[in-house]
Amino acid sequence: MAVALDTSAAAPFKGDLDVAGLEDFLDVRRPPLVLMTLTSNSTGGQPASLENMKAVHRLCAAHGVPLFIDAARFAENAWLARERDPRLASLSPAAVALAFFDLADGCVMSAKKDGLVHMGGFIALRDRAVAERIRRSMVVTEGFPTYGGLAGRDLDAIAIGLTEVLTVAYGGSQVRDLVVYGFMIVILLLRPQGLLGARKADAGRV
Numbered sequence: 001m002a003v004a005l006d007t008s009a010a011a012p013f014k015g016d017l018d019v020a021g022l023e024d025f026l027d028v029r030r031p032p033l034v035l036m037t038l039t040s041n042s043t044g045g046q047p048a049s050l051e052n053m054k055a056v057h058r059l060c061a062a063h064g065v066p067l068f069i070d071a072a073r074f075a076e077n078a079w080l081a082r083e084r085d086p087r088l089a090s091l092s093p094a095a096v097a098l099a100f101f102d103l104a105d106g107c108v109m110s111a112k113k114d115g116l117v118h119m120g121g122f123i124a125l126r127d128r129a130v131a132e133r134i135r136r137s138m139v140v141t142e143g144f145p146t147y148g149g150l151a152g153r154d155l156d157a158i159a160i161g162l163t164e165v166l167t168v169a170y171g172g173s174q175v176r177d178l179v180v181y182g183f184m185i186v187i188l189l190l191r192p193q194g195l196l197g198a199r200k201a202d203a204g205r206v
């Protein structure tokens with residue numbers, strides 16, 4: 001977006017992709033995928049609108065190119081889209097985020113940002129066959145999925161982080177800590193073995 005390069009111009013969605021430019025590009029090239037970064041790093045962390053995401057989705061579908069989201073700051077994008085687009089104001093941040101993800105074929109996420117954790121991330125895909133191909137190719141770079149690159153506690157932390165980021169993290173709520181600690185107490189009461197359960201070898205001892 002040209003306006004995004006003018007740092008003195010005020011515009012609500014400087015993270016939007018240039019749809020006409022993308023169309024010209026897709027007319028002559030066939031990339032393996034289009035990656036929409038929410039919020040957009042290259043324009044200084046600006047949000048993209050749902051309307052723009054819909055237009056990019058239509059264009060990618062028409063050209064048979066998968067659309068992926070770099071979701072590192074997806075929640076910040078959802079909170080800002082909800083704040084700046086009156087049509088989204090009545091929706092929860094989670095519902096707004098879902099509206100974006102509904103338009104994508106998959107996402108890559110560094111959870112160190114909106115997962116609110118120190119380490120970890122994930123790739124999410126709609127297509128199970130592609131997921132299987134990635135799992136197989138990752139044997140070379142990461143090892144077998146059963147090696148456990150991320151421990152159960154780290155996956156639990158990501159699950160809690162994703163809940164927190166969509167409920168209170170960007171909301172400036174005065175009850176923020178109460179909500180997060182309340183959530184953790186509920187988990188401790190209902191699933192003291194952790195959200196993902198115990199390892200099989202330890203299950204008898206829990």
Ligand SMILES: Cc1ncc(COP(=O)(O)O)c(C=O)c1O
Pocket residue numbers: 037041070072073110111112113121
């Ligand atoms: C939008 C976005 N995607 C991906 C990354 C890469 O994250 P990591 O360093 O965890 O691989 C970053 C890092 O800041 C980011 O801002």
